[in-house]
Amino acid sequence: MNLVKIFLTALLIDNVVLMRFLALCSYVGMTADVGQSVGMGFAVTFVTVLATAATYPIYHLILVPLHIEFLQILVFIIVIAALVQLVEFYLKKNVPGLYTAMGIYLPLITTNCAILAVTFDNITKGYDFAEAVVYSVGVAVGYLISMVLLAGVRERTRTSPIPKFLQGTPILFAATSLLAVAFMGFAGLIK
Amino acid sequence: MIKVILITFGFSAILAFTLGGLLALFQEIFKVVRDPKVGAVRAALPGVNCGGCGYPGCDGYAEAVAAGNAPVTKCAPGGKDAAERLAAIMGVNAASESVVAVLLCRGTKAVAPAKGEYVGIPTCRASKLSAGSVKLCAFGCQGFGDCVNVCKFDALSMGDDGLPHVDYSKCSGCGMCAQECPQLLFAMTPKARVGSVVLCSNRAVVKATVLKTCKVGCIKCDACVKNCPEQCIAMVNGIPVTDYAKCTNCGICVQKCPTKCYRLLDGVKTDVEVVETAAAV
Numbered sequence: 001m002n003l004v005k006i007f008l009t010a011l012l013i014d015n016v017v018l019m020r021f022l023a024l025c026s027y028v029g030m031t032a033d034v035g036q037s038v039g040m041g042f043a044v045t046f047v048t049v050l051a052t053a054a055t056y057p058i059y060h061l062i063l064v065p066l067h068i069e070f071l072q073i074l075v076f077i078i079v080i081a082a083l084v085q086l087v088e089f090y091l092k093k094n095v096p097g098l099y100t101a102m103g104i105y106l107p108l109i110t111t112n113c114a115i116l117a118v119t120f121d122n123i124t125k126g127y128d129f130a131e132a133v134v135y136s137v138g139v140a141v142g143y144l145i146s147m148v149l150l151a152g153v154r155e156r157t158r159t160s161p162i163p164k165f166l167q168g169t170p171i172l173f174a175a176t177s178l179l180a181v182a183f184m185g186f187a188g189l190i191k
Numbered sequence: 192m193i194k195v196i197l198i199t200f201g202f203s204a205i206l207a208f209t210l211g212g213l214l215a216l217f218q219e220i221f222k223v224v225r226d227p228k229v230g231a232v233r234a235a236l237p238g239v240n241c242g243g244c245g246y247p248g249c250d251g252y253a254e255a256v257a258a259g260n261a262p263v264t265k266c267a268p269g270g271k272d273a274a275e276r277l278a279a280i281m282g283v284n285a286a287s288e289s290v291v292a293v294l295l296c297r298g299t300k301a302v303a304p305a306k307g308e309y310v311g312i313p314t315c316r317a318s319k320l321s322a323g324s325v326k327l328c329a330f331g332c333q334g335f336g337d338c339v340n341v342c343k344f345d346a347l348s349m350g351d352d353g354l355p356h357v358d359y360s361k362c363s364g365c366g367m368c369a370q371e372c373p374q375l376l377f378a379m380t381p382k383a384r385v386g387s388v389v390l391c392s393n394r395a396v397v398k399a400t401v402l403k404t405c406k407v408g409c410i411k412c413d414a415c416v417k418n419c420p421e422q423c424i425a426m427v428n429g430i431p432v433t434d435y436a437k438c439t440n441c442g443i444c445v446q447k448c449p450t451k452c453y454r455l456l457d458g459v460k461t462d463v464e465v466v467e468t469a470a471a472v
Contacts, residue, residue: 080212
């Protein structure tokens, strides 16, 4: 039950993009069409879970016993970046189809702030390993959902008569704020 | 205190070496074998990334050639030499001729008056879009040097006469100026071309309007078409076009042309030869 609660909180109530305003750069950059945003969303999901699985044991098994917790930012960034590189090598050789599908997204998200935030949250919220993995999946799927929502909105705005001063990024953020207001309705979902 | 520093240092070093080693190992284990031809083709190209071939830079073209998706003759800066090198690598025949850019307009400031004072964005494309043309002639050179800016080989320069001049010792024939010119005034001409050429692009339908807008424009009098002994000149869209398969370089069209639009080419050598000398003919 606790796991479901963590998942839903991460997914809707504390949606990483719409309620916490993280990862806005890739959110704006990668939502030109729905297909692209789905690809980016799945790539982020994959990397987030992987990053959690790698950084959580490093923190609790190495950094804490050695009393060098202050190194976590540095270590996490390096570990995540290296990890993504390793995965990229593997995919390039063994799953070239997936590699070309993920293409530029994989290197792009190596130090995505949402991913780094998840790894820090896992520590500060005091989760155990299972909770941390569920939490990271929740955050990443939340990111995927908001990406797809905005991509859908963008496809509609492309053919809409938008006032000139709002065209481009302004209308994007206006739409994002409306989406965020809608997501505030989820706040009472879990007591 | 010193202990923390040592531990931090030690841990960072171990982490760095572990990750570095893993990356190196993975790169070796999961090495993707590339077609060796790509590297050979890329090395044979000049590497100026001009984009004249239509591919994203020399790397893109090299991959397309190595995969057999592109002809070996597309590289204009490399010209015949590059085509032959590529052909040797790919095992095909190269039939390529070097081309250079020739400006088909002689509307200098002196002979082709401006409509008025143009105060808009100083590029050819902008003046063409906003004013139609800065000159009375709607087909002539705008003279803002879009072609000069796009030339990667420093072969073009804006002359005092208001026209761009080509330095044929530098022109590689990449064709970027021809793509950039909003008036389509540059003709990519084989360097060894022999025959007559009309240095005017005025396609105005009404004959009488041409002389008002430019003193050296083609007035569509058909004198060249009628007088050519080989009958190798034909009017195409208001401009006489020479059929170089038949042209004997006799020079009759050059003599007959009332506005002196014609030039005889014996290989494109210097800009002066193309643009100015024949004013004396």
